[in-house]
Amino acid sequence: MTFKTTNKVYLAVLIYIVWVVLYVVWDYSHEHERIYQQIDNDLISSAVATPLILPKHFHHKGMQPGDVMPEEDLDNTLKLSRFVRSSNIIYVYTLIKEDDTIFFTSSSSTVTELQAGKNLYNYFLPYDDADPRINLVFADQKQRFLEITDAWGHFRSVFIPRTSPDGLQYITAADIEISQIQTQLNQRLIQQIGVTVIFLLFLLPILWTFSSAQRRWAKDLEASVRERTEELHSSKAFLSSIIEHSPVGFFHYDQHGTISMINQRFTDIIGAPSDSIVGINLLEKLTNEDVIDALNESLQGDVGYFEGPYVSIMGHRSMHLIAEFVPLRDKMGVLNGGVGVFNDVTEQQATTDTLKKLSRAVEQSPSAVVITDLNGNIEYVNPRFTDITGYTADEVMGKTSRLLNSGETSKEVYHDLWKTLLSGQEWRGVFHNKKKSGELYWTEEIISPITNNLGQITHFVALQEDVTEARRISDEIDFQTTHDPLTGLLNRQQFENELAQTIEHAHQHHSHHVLCFIDIDQFKIINDTCGHMAGDDMLRQLSNLIRDKLRSHDIFARPGGDEFLLLLKNASLARAEHIIQVIMTDLKQFRFQWEDHNFTVEISAGLTIIDQNTDSAVGALQDVDTACYTAKDAGRNRIHIYNDQDEQQLIRKGYIQWASEIHRALDENAFRLYAQPIVPLQKEQKIGYEILLRLLSEQGEIIAPDAFLPAAERYNIAPQIDRWVIRNSLQWMAKNIDNLEHISSLAINLSGQSLGDDALLGFIIRSIQQGPVPAHMIKFEITETAAIANLKNAQIFIRSLKNLGCRFALDDFGSGLSSFAYLKNLPVDLLKIDGMFVRNILIDPIDEAMVRSINEVGHIMGMETIAEFVETDAMMERLKTMGVDYAQGYAISRPVPIDTILESTALTTV
Known part of the structure; x- marks a missing residue:
């Protein structure tokens, strides 16, 4: 009976051992699969995140070596390196294929590589020993997991095909070292073996329970025991070997807490040699109160447990420690110490922390995150999803994402989405969705498939960004880009496109x-009388009046100023002329009122035909512009139809061509500075010069200003020319300041349009104040007619620059209708007598009297006088006798390139 009972005990023990072994084998297999699945998920997550870390549009068609500078590539390397540093991933990188060669376009580097100062330039680095299977990923655009060996080591890698927004195919990849995977598996195996040992130790109480029965037949088994003693010793050696090589630290301590035995892994964890550890009393040495409490629990018969940051007392190693203290009893059930198990899980804890951070990042992401199963049923949404849509997580869990469908997004978009996702590729696009409240909103989405370790798609993850406000702003910007802000009509650029x-x-x-x-006739009167606000209001009213007379498909624009453009589609010339006549008739009844003022409004219009003979939009606009201003020249308030044989239109068209040539000269710096001397007649003093402008044509011809300045005045380009002349003249004077001692001053001409240009005035003041040229050497010339036409602006302009020390000359004096009446209101320093009087002073007594009177009035007002167009020595002698202060003309010198006046022999009399 006793023998049978003992056999049952041993059978139960055997079953227990078999069960433990089978459980360990099953658990190891399950853990093996879990570790590989976790590693593969980490690889996918890291690879998918890589393009998000790189600059926007980093991958694009036409990528070439040298596109990315070394410092930019190094910055990309460092960003990727920092990204993988806290994970088990060793490398993340991107690849492209050109012809039959695979190239890196980015890659992370290990800490060792960074510290070694290794050449980290990865952009278009050839992947010489690339595994041939990578070509299959480029070929079939399917994600693959591969175990590869190359110059960097032996890895398990994932290769995910991607496509850039403009269609470039590339691969994003991530590597993990095979040795690291093997280490994790070995650690798990050894840990399970250790656990098995602990489980087997639990059999001791059972064996002791049946020890009384064993003693009764002990003598019978004594011989058998002796025979098996050697086997037990062998087993003990085997168990000791397992413990010694366990991936966790084992140590034995007695009932007083003194360590009596340790394995190698324990010394590695503690960071101290075994001979310094064995024999120490843990109760006396330990300083961590939580560890001491766990040890005391084991000495009291309970299993003690500790997990957390720990610093070893012997080796001073910092780690994240998991420790168990298991009590041991002798055969009498008396506690005689325990077994401690130490496991350093610092790396695993770092990984856990990283996953927690990633989880928090998803929870706190500014983008909505949605995870669905293969059928589109929602399994997870983050709080931002609720903020955007109004749906809580409970309301959408288990429902399909179709509940956001507003019906505004075309079916083709959804068809393309599912086709892309089910092929294993990422989809990007925009949806017009509906919130819980029914409000529509725009969302920009990136949807990616999630695969398991077998490469099978199991879920989809969507990142949603609410771009409603961005779309609204974009629409507003598009409208502002294409429309006139004052009237809401198309602007010139958009009209030209139409x-x-x-x-x-x-x-x-x-x-x-x-x-x-x-073009509105006499629009300037309204602006000058009532101000620009009145002018703007009149433009709005007039645009509405004209718009009411147009058909829905006609195109109406305001290119600027007081001008409008109409494109009457599918209309005859007679029909167009009738529409303009109707508008003119309505304007006769229209009165624009502003405060106490009442104005009539008239327009001039030019028409031209658009048909198969029209060459271009630019040419058509030139033709119709010419026709309109021909109408204005003919008396205003009329219509003129373009005719390429009309003489007046040919002149106007010439202006347009000159305007184009002026813009070219400004863009290409094709103007040239010339100078003509102004010599003193009454006393010895330095010579002054007037700076004159010439245009260098594309054929290399020097063109005088009479040819192009009328066009500049007509198209308001004169201020731009003035700015060029002032800037280049002051730069030339600054450059040659040491060689200008023989020159009293240099005179720069200003157009009438520049007198009211505050920006130009500010530019001149800053240039003089910041430059080395003394202000007294700078003289400005303005024409009498321009000064009178802009009297208030001219007064401000002149006084502002005179305060700096500049001087002013009134050019062409005598040509105005009320010259003497206005002269006292203009604080100029010199009068340039109009050449039409000077030219005939030797033969025309009236011209001589005009010159004499201008000279006398100027002197009375404290001004000096200059006679221009002095063409003979006799004229110069007569002017000297009359008391004129200076002379300028061909009798002294023709205009010469400005650099010539630096030479002492520059002045040549003719």
Whole structure:
């Protein structure tokens, strides 16, 4: 009976051992699969995140070596390196394929590589020993997990095909060392073996329970025991070997807490040699109160447990420690110490912390995050999703994402989405969705498939960004970019686009249209009388009046100022002329009122045909502009139809061509400075010069200003020319300041349009104040007619610069209708007598009297006088006798390039 009972005990023990072993084998297999799945998920997460870390549009068609500077590439390397530093991933990188060669376009580096100062330039680095299977990823655009060996080591890698917004195919990849995977598996195996040992130790109480029965037949088994003693010794050696090589630290301590035995892993964890550890009393040495409490629990018969940051007392190693203290009893059940198990899980804890951070990042992401199963059923949403849509997580869990469908997004978008996702690729796009409240909103989404370790798609993750406000702002910007802010009409650029499309349509379909240019007559009167606010209001009212007379498909624009453009589509010339006549008739009844003022409004209009013979939008606009200003020149308030044989239109068209040439000269710096001397007639003093302008044509011809300045005045380009002349003249004077001792001053001409230009006045003041040229050497010339036409602006302009020390000359004096009446209101220093009087002083007594009177009035007012157009020595002698202060003209010198006046022999009399 006793023998049978003992056999049952041993059978139960055997079953227990078999169960423990089977459980360990099953658990190891399950853990093996879990570790690989976790590693593969980490690889995918790291690879998918890599393009988000790189600069926007980093991958694009036409990538070439040298596109990215070394410092930019190094910055990318450092960003990627920092990203993988807190994970088990060793490398993340991106690849492209050109011809048959695979190139790196970015890559992380290890800490060792960074510290070694290794060449970290990865952009277009050839991947010489790339595994041939990577080519299959480029070929079929399917994600793969590969175990590869190359110059950097032996890895398990994931390769995920991606496509840039402009269609470039590339791969994003991540590596983990095989040795690291193996280490994790070995650690788990050894840990399970250790756990098995502990479980087997639990059998001791059972064996002791049946020890009485064993003693009764002990003698019978004594021989058998002796025979098996050696086997037990062998087993003990085997168990000791397992413990010695366990991935966790084992140590034995007695009932007083003194360590009697340790394994190698324990010394590694503590960081001290075994001979310094064995024999120490833990109760006396330990300083961590939580560890002491766990040890005392074991000495009291309970299992003690500790987890947390720990610093070893012997080796002073910092770690995240998991420790168990298991009590041991002798055969009498008396506590005689215990077994301690130490496990350093610092790296695992870092990984856990990283995952927690990632989880918090997802929870606190400014973008909505949605995870669905294969059927689109929602399994997770973050708080931002609720903020955007109004749906809580409970309300959408288990429901399909179709509950956000507003019906505004086309079916083609959804078809493309599912086709892309089910092929394993990432999808990007925009949806017009509906919130819980019914409000529509725009969302920009990135949806990616999630795969398991077998590469099978299991879920989808979507990142949603609410771009409603951005779309609204974009629409506003688009409107502002294409429309006039004052009237809401199309601006010039957009009108030109519409006109170009209409011309193309006319060429293809032989359609007929009419282009109209409208200019408001005497608009300046309203601005000058009532201010710009009144002018703006009148423009708005007039634009509404004209718009009411147009058809829905006609195009109406305000290119600027007081001008309007009409494109009357599919209209005859007669129909267009009738529409403009109707507008003119309505304007006769229209009165613009502003405060106490009442104005009539008239327009001038030019028309031109748009058909298959129209060359271009630019040419058509030039033609209609010419026609409009021909109408204004003919008396205003009328219509003129463009005719390429009309003489007045040919002149106007020439202005347009000169305006284009002026813009070219400004862009290409094709103007040239010339100078003509102004010599003293009454006393010995230094010579002055007037700076004159010439234009260098594309054919290399020097063109005088009479040819192009009328066009500059007509198209308001004169201030730009003045700015060029002032800037280049002052720069030339500053450069040659040491060689200008023989020159009294240099005179710069200003147009009438510049007198009211506050920006130009500020530019001149800053240039003089910040430059080395003394202000008394700078003289400005303005024409009498320009000064009188802009009297208030001229007074401000002149006084501002005279305060700096500059001087002013009134050019062409005598040509105005009320010269002497206005002269006292202009604080100028010199009068330049108009050349039409000077030219005939030897033969015309009236001209001589005019010169004499201008000279005398100027002197009375404290001004000096200059006679221009002095063409002979006799004229110069007569002017000297009359008391004129200075002379300028061909009798002294023709205009010469400005650098010539630096030479002492520059002055040549003719």
